[in-house]
Amino acid sequence: MTTLSNKTAIVTGASSGIGKAIAKNLADEGANVVLAARRSEKLKELAEEVHSEYGVQTNVIETDVTKREEMENLVQQTVEQFGSIDIFVNNAGVMLLSFLKNDHVDEWEQMVDVNIKGVLFGIHAALPEMLKQETGHIINVSSVAGHEVFPSSTVYSATKYAVRALSMGMEKELSNSGVRVTNVSPGAVDTELTDHITDGEVLDMFKDRKMEPLEAEDIARSVTYAVTQPSYVNVNEVIVRPMHKR
Numbered sequence: 232m233t234t235l236s237n238k239t240a241i242v243t244g245a246s247s248g249i250g251k252a253i254a255k256n257l258a259d260e261g262a263n264v265v266l267a268a269r270r271s272e273k274l275k276e277l278a279e280e281v282h283s284e285y286g287v288q289t290n291v292i293e294t295d296v297t298k299r300e301e302m303e304n305l306v307q308q309t310v311e312q313f314g315s316i317d318i319f320v321n322n323a324g325v326m327l328l329s330f331l332k333n334d335h336v337d338e339w340e341q342m343v344d345v346n347i348k349g350v351l352f353g354i355h356a357a358l359p360e361m362l363k364q365e366t367g368h369i370i371n372v373s374s375v376a377g378h379e380v381f382p383s384s385t386v387y388s389a390t391k392y393a394v395r396a397l398s399m400g401m402e403k404e405l406s407n408s409g410v411r412v413t414n415v416s417p418g419a420v421d422t423e424l425t426d427h428i429t430d431g432e433v434l435d436m437f438k439d440r441k442m443e444p445l446e447a448e449d450i451a452r453s454v455t456y457a458v459t460q461p462s463y464v465n466v467n468e469v470i471v472r473p474m475h476k477r
């Protein structure tokens with residue numbers, strides 16, 4: 232295993248849940264972390280916590296991943312401050328589950344914008360720099376819903392299948408470039424993700440569902456595992472599901 236001292240990681244969607252846990256875990260391994268999301272107050276709190284706990288350098292860059300120029304700025308500022316960008320975690324995402332018949336078209340559009348276009352803008356912003364460096368690691372956070380489709384996950388799954396297709400193409404196109412790619416597919420994790428669902432039928436369906444989700448930290452460890460392997464090891468796909476209770 233390699234250490235992440237003197238490496239720099241950008242994490243999108245670092246203001247809560249899985250992104251926050253990934254940023255902390257990478258900092259614990261010695262990486263300087265650049266925290267991106269829209270809620271900058273939450274990012275500032277995390278930056279202070281990470282700096283005092285792990286002694287690494289941090290930066291907070293308020294970023295909406297659906298804005299191409301904001302993603303370009305995120306990478307530019309990071310390279311100016313740290314000299315390189317070693318890890319880019321495309322984690323920001325929304326899961327606005329709904330049944331197609333209920334026609335939540337604005338939410339479909341939001342999921343396409345954040346989950347697909349946001350990831351593409353991340354690749355657009357980070358990849359040229361990594362190709363120039365001839366080294367780097369891009370993590371794309373997909374989902375178990377990027378491997379299977381459930382009633383009400385149809386559009387969300389479509390966006391997460393797209394993320395997985397991007398990761399698969401990157402793996403093939405970039406295999407001689409020094410840039411590694413890991414597609415991470417979490418199962419259910421206890422975060423704010425479901426708080427934004429508005430379809431009453433989906434909310435009713437969830438009321439009766441009993442399952443013990445994973446913690447965000449459980450996913451963060453898999454990201455740290457992938458980025459701390461020797462440079463010739465390309466961990467392309469990680470699926471992490473909760474065990475069912477006996």
Ligand SMILES: NC(=O)c1ccc[n+]([C@@H]2O[C@H](COP(=O)([O-])OP(=O)(O)OC[C@H]3O[C@@H](n4cnc5c(N)ncnc54)[C@H](OP(=O)(O)O)[C@@H]3O)[C@@H](O)[C@H]2O)c1
Pocket residue numbers: 243244245246247248249250267268269270271294295296297322323324325326345372373374375376416417418419420421422423424425
């Ligand atoms: N929780 C699960 O069960 C689960 C399972 C599989 C996959 N995932 C995936 O894991 C990733 C993280 O989700 P989570 O579970 O940690 O949910 P979460 O706690 O709701 O976090 C989502 C993050 O995305 C950010 N975000 C949303 N829209 C954004 C935008 N336009 N620009 C920038 N940031 C934006 C949010 O930050 P701001 O609101 O501050 O911008 C927040 O930090 C997502 O891609 C999700 O699809 C989650």
